[in-house]
Amino acid sequence: xxxxxxxxxxxxxxxxxxxxxxxxxxxxxxxxxxxxxxxxxxxxxxxxxxxxxxxxxxxxxxxxxxxxxxxxxxxxxxxxxxxxxxxxxxxxxxxxxxxxxxxxxxxxxxxxxxxxxxxxxxx
Numbered sequence: 001x002x003x004x005x006x007x008x009x010x011x012x013x014x015x016x017x018x019x020x021x022x023x024x025x026x027x028x029x030x031x032x033x034x035x036x037x038x039x040x041x042x043x044x045x046x047x048x049x050x051x052x053x054x055x056x057x058x059x060x061x062x063x064x065x066x067x068x069x070x071x072x073x074x075x076x077x078x079x080x081x082x083x084x085x086x087x088x089x090x091x092x093x094x095x096x097x098x099x100x101x102x103x104x105x106x107x108x109x110x111x112x113x114x115x116x117x118x119x120x121x122x123x
Contacts, residue, residue: 002106003029006113008121009096016100019119023102026112030103037065037097058082096122 010016016033023031058077067073076082100121104112113123 003103004106004109006100006102006104006109006116006123008100008102008116008123010098010100010119010121011096013098015120016098019100019116019121020102022115022119023104023112026104026108026115028102028104028108028112030101032099032101034099034101035097036099037063 008016008019010019013033013035020028020031020033058073062082063076063079065073065076067076100116102112102116116123
């Protein structure tokens with residue numbers, strides 16, 4: 001029995017979970033859903049007032065990132081994602097930052113691809 005891996009990208013965890021539910025019926029041996037970012041770290045882990053709290057940069061506050069130096073945080077704040085004003089030009093966020101990883105039997109591979117794409121995923 002030969003297995004094949006699939007990496008699929010989604011806009012939301014709910015879309016990925018919907019696809020994962022359908023993929024479980026195809027007997028996927030491994031399933032994982034993770035959010036990823038181009039910035040490292042978990043960012044702000046407690047709620048604080050941005051006006052009075054100790055926040056080193058806009059990047060740390062809005063991008064959920066941890067930076068090794070203040071200059072890196074300042075540079076990251078220039079990213080359009082930090083302001084929240086980027087919508088991809090279509091009126092809604094277009095970033096696919098949810099990764100669904102699937103290991104499935106080769107016989108169900110094409111059907112799994114169809115399930116992912118029908119659920120809004122990109123392979």
